[in-house]
Amino acid sequence: DTGVSQNPRHKITKRGQNVTFRCDPISEHNRLYWYRQTLGQGPEFLTYFQNEAQLEKSRLLSDRFSAERPKGSFSTLEIQRTEQGDSAMYLCASSPGQGEFFFGPGTRLTVL
Amino acid sequence: GENVEQHPSTLSVQEGDSAVIKCTYSDSASNYFPWYKQELGKRPQLIIDIRSNVGEKKDQRIAVTLNKTAKHFSLHITETQPEDSAVYFCAASGGTYKYIFGTGTRLKVLA
Numbered sequence: 001d002t003g004v005s006q007n008p009r010h011k012i013t014k015r016g017q018n019v020t021f022r023c024d025p026i027s028e029h030n031r032l033y034w035y036r037q038t039l040g041q042g043p044e045f046l047t048y049f050q051n052e053a054q055l056e057k058s059r060l061l062s063d064r065f066s067a068e069r070p071k072g073s074f075s076t077l078e079i080q081r082t083e084q085g086d087s088a089m090y091l092c093a094s095s096p097g098q099g100e101f102f103f104g105p106g107t108r109l110t111v112l
Numbered sequence: 113g114e115n116v117e118q119h120p121s122t123l124s125v126q127e128g129d130s131a132v133i134k135c136t137y138s139d140s141a142s143n144y145f146p147w148y149k150q151e152l153g154k155r156p157q158l159i160i161d162i163r164s165n166v167g168e169k170k171d172q173r174i175a176v177t178l179n180k181t182a183k184h185f186s187l188h189i190t191e192t193q194p195e196d197s198a199v200y201f202c203a204a205s206g207g208t209y210k211y212i213f214g215t216g217t218r219l220k221v222l223a
Binding site (some may be wrong): 030031033035040041042043044045048050055056091093095097099100102103104105106 | 118144146149154155157158161173202203205208209210211212213214215216
């Protein structure tokens with residue numbers, strides 16, 4: 001499968017715990033994005049990278065969220081001290097630049 | 113800030129009829145406008161896109177129109193079929209390469 005992949009696909013955690021998600025983009029894509037989607041809503045922008053540089057981070061993203069793309073390939077999204085409001089689908093996407101934008105299957109987070 | 117508004121939020125049509133979904137964007141630098149279809153429990157999938165140098169694009173039963181002056185673009189689905197039932201999202205992207213999505217339209221095609 002040469003598409004965007006994400007792991008894990010599902011994560012259930014207790015409030016206050018830290019979680020980390022991984023995204024592997026399409027190999028030749030230099031742009032990588034993280035979005036959050038709650039039921040009935042459109043994908044909400046969190047942050048994006050061009051190669052290893054994090055170019056923008058949403059103002060909605062609290063300091064409990066951090067993302068990295070250390071070698072310009074895969075990326076990780078960490079949420080510290082999870083809250084019930086963090087429960088959502090976390091979508092990763094990649095793009096070769098200005099153009100088509102491909103989503104991964106997402107990681108569904110449930111915070112109990 | 114950047115914003116994309118999408119209407120209607122829900123749309124029901126009879127099989128064979130046409131469906132139209134409209135979006136308005138705020139960032140005048142936006143120059144790429146994709147549309148995504150999301151089925152229940154699945155990732156959004158790109159179905160058609162249009163760039164700012166084009167006013168209309170068609171792919172079989174799906175077409176997209178763009179009015180840059182008014183900052184709005186629309187998705188048109190003709191001869192709707194039950195398998196067209198899904199949530200549709202518009203998006204806009206500009207010089208920052210950030211994609212801003214609309215809130216979605218739940219389309220139901222009634223057999």
